[in-house]
Amino acid sequence: MLLFDSHVHIGVAKIKNIEEGHSSLPAYNNATANTFSNYLRVSSAKGVTKCLAFPFPFNEVKRESANKYILECAQKEPTLILPLLLPDDIRSIEANITNIYGIKEHFYLEISNDVMFPIYDLLRKTGKVLLIHAHRNEWRKKISEISSNFPELKVIIAHCARKQPFSDEGLVDNVKDILAASKNRSNLYFETSTIRTNGASLAELINLVGDEHVLWGSDFPFYKDKDEDVYKLECEFISSSKLSDDSRKKILSENFRHLFQADNIWIRRACDHDSDTLINMLEGISEPERKLLAISAKSSFLKQMLRKPKHVFVAENSKGQILGFLRKSDRPENGALIEEVYVPANSRGSGIGRLLIESVTKALSYAEMKTYSSNDPMVNIAKKLGFTPTFTPKKTMINWRLG
Ligand SMILES: [Zn+2]
Structure with missing residues (x-):
């Protein structure tokens, strides 16, 4: 099977002066580096041939230099890397809009609507995506705000909006909530990284949203257990879920292709x-x-x-x-x-x-x-x-x- 990964972090996150309350968050005690050369090796070994890549989502990391690193990676390896930037000010996003595929917005970053709304509008106008990881209880509010102000914006929901890392807890309820809050379902996509359960939730999710709205992702290099093979586990999750071969193909590659390749070679x-x-x-x-x-x-x-x-x-x-x-x-x-x-x-x-x-x-x-x-x-x-x-x-x- 072809593998196109919709969720990869690249960069070296040097976290100094961790903000109050952050050190207990799971991501802060996990992998904080995936350099360009490391990811070239990993993706080649695991058969990943296209990926959406973006910086590590830590507030303490300088966004400007982390974004610059992603752009450099994409420039060097355009055959693999489709870059997303972390939201910065509108000017820096505007300056790079033709080189990027969208934005990754993360709950840690807590940026106000005054900053984000012009960015959403730019993404909408240029047909780029917003990959979003909102905080547990913010999903509904966030999606309904975006949906009512920017109904045409393409939105990817990271981790299919599950509540806990590495579980499908609350997944179906959250998805139902998001669907209820969204005005335009045809522009809404759900990304599967870190669910990794027995697959019943994935089948249920597909019943709710349709298999053309689900994208496979790894969240590499973040792990549940140190030294685990993230790609093997994320692939097994899809292969063990009760899905048709056609659905599997859509989730692993074809939906990604449809979203990002358009009519290009x-x-x-x-x-x-x-x-x-x-x-x-x-x-x-x-x-x-x-x-x-x-x-x-x-x-x-x-x-x-x-x-x-x-x-x-x-x-x-x-x-x-x-x-x-x-x-x-x-x-x-x-x-x-x-x-x-x-x-x-x-x-x-x-x-x-x-x-x-x-x-x-x-x-x-x-x-x-x-x-x-x-x-x-x-x-x-x-x-x-x-x-x-x-x-x-x-x-x-x-x-x-x-x-
Ligand atoms: Zn992630």
């Missing part, structure tokens, strides 16, 4: 789920094209690489169809060699090859590739993206470098 890291499609694509490459890509001699090696697709990225449309792939291999000091870029004939001409290379090279300090000089489309892409020819051993082959 996006690039994401490939995972096991993609290997059959990638191998079919490889086998469909014609002989003249194999020669042009210099893959005739390594077909069986490539097939093996695509069976467990590491270092492979795919271009995917909003129907979930794969339109092309890129494979790279790592080089020292955060560099990479782009090994193959392939887009089948029926998907060419819309900039997919370029988008693959552009997205993947953002995280790298330099990139190299080799093309036949007769491979006009790749030569054009290389030039447009600023690659320079470094070495031409034979007239037929060009070595390129970026950075």
Whole structure:
């Protein structure tokens, strides 16, 4: 199954001078760091290929620098990270509105409506989301305020509004309350992280809100028990819940896609789920094209690489169809060699090859590739993206470098 995670904290939360009463809150005695490089490793190992990511929600953490860190992460790894910011003043949100997918509002932050309402309005106008974690008894009030003032705003309810961490206590009652308080249910989504019960509540929730309104999330790196495998447990929660395969697919990936991909083609890291499609694509490459890509001699090696697709990225449309792939291999000091870029004939001409290379090279300090000089489309892409020819051993082959 594809996994798109709607709830990930990234950052290093250095909490100094904890405010009165906060030190007893569960989050303060839990994980307070998930650096960019750590999350790249974790998400790759767990097969998470897209995520909504935002800072740790502590009042004592400088919001401005925490937001800046998230934006930097998303810039480096646009194939994985869809950034949400913690609410700051309207100007800083406005300045970054085209680079973000929305806002994460947290009960710890207790920001007044005078600050939040202009931000909600901006989110509504630009079609971005508000992911909200209100305090236990504030859900109803908060939702009805937002709903009556901004009925078109897309709202995701974190943890499906359950009362206690790591339980489904009060979940169904809270959801009923929220539905009663909301004017526009079509813009309301419920995110499943940290419920992790036997799944009866999830089935009931789906009966109430519909499976197209539920999103899967992990709340990584927060845990219930230290050293637990958060992703394994959150996946097991969904797989053990009594749901149809169709519902499961919607919750784990398709609803996320519908909300955030719109009609765009996006690039994401490939995972096991993609290997059959990638191998079919490889086998469909014609002989003249194999020669042009210099893959005739390594077909069986490539097939093996695509069976467990590491270092492979795919271009995917909003129907979930794969339109092309890129494979790279790592080089020292955060560099990479782009090994193959392939887009089948029926998907060419819309900039997919370029988008693959552009997205993947953002995280790298330099990139190299080799093309036949007769491979006009790749030569054009290389030039447009600023690659320079470094070495031409034979007239037929060009070595390129970026950075
Ligand atoms: Zn969280």
